[in-house]
Amino acid sequence: MRQILVGMVLGFLFSGFAHAQDLQALQWKNRVLLLYTDSLSDSQYKIMVDALLADQSAVEARKLLVYTVMGGKVSRGLPAENWQDDVPLRVARQNAQNGFGLELIGLDGGVKYRSTSAVNLVELWAIIDGMPMRRSELKNQGRP
Template identity: 30%
Template sequence: MKNPLILKILILMSYFATKPMSAQNLDNHKWKHRILIVKTAVDHSERFADQLLEFKDSNKELRERKLVLYAIRQDEFSFTDYTNNMENYTGKLPEKGIKPMLNANEAFEIILIGLDGGIKLRKNDIVSREELFSIIDAMPMRRNEMRN
């Protein structure tokens, strides 16, 4: 291309167009982030809203624990990366990535995935921020992070 500005614009557009899809590839988070998935299968879920409200004003604590959040409502998702200035994406939930690990028979569920990619918590009730932080803080890698 003769115009470097157009080339830069095209590169940026392609980067941001693929960002929501790459955010859902859980392997991209391994050893970098703990993943919290909050899912509801219905449009208006009080538990879903209450669960997300539970983390309001906890950005610092979520960042310290290297958390990213996938808030999933039916087939739509919202992604928040607390480790990266609350970087946020939304989009359609694809068939690959997170969807296979969700329980289709549950209207509401919470899944916590550790840095190693293993499921550390799966629950169908609201998790308080204290309970979540306690679970994470008991993990060996988190204890090591706190020591250092």
């Protein structure tokens, strides 16, 4: 019995380490937007996806990777396709009481913004563009 318990504890610890590693691989390269949903037809989810798909150049300019997390599966990019069974990104952080939630993770790997409803892209871009690393990127591009 003790061996089973020890095995479960070690498995839990290493699974958390693997999830952290997935985010570490993106650190300093990409910002991440996690979209949590119970259903791809959720109205808040659809609002976010439609807005992001309509403004792909802004998504790319901000080095933003979008992940959809639904239950025990994750899909990278939009539209959500090619589902993976192991959810590598912050599933425990999901706080979607109404079936939808989002998290914005900065280049440094820290959570910069959370919401349980869709966010207007003007507001999301303002949050990202106000980050020190993004301001530096814009300055290096010759934009204020």
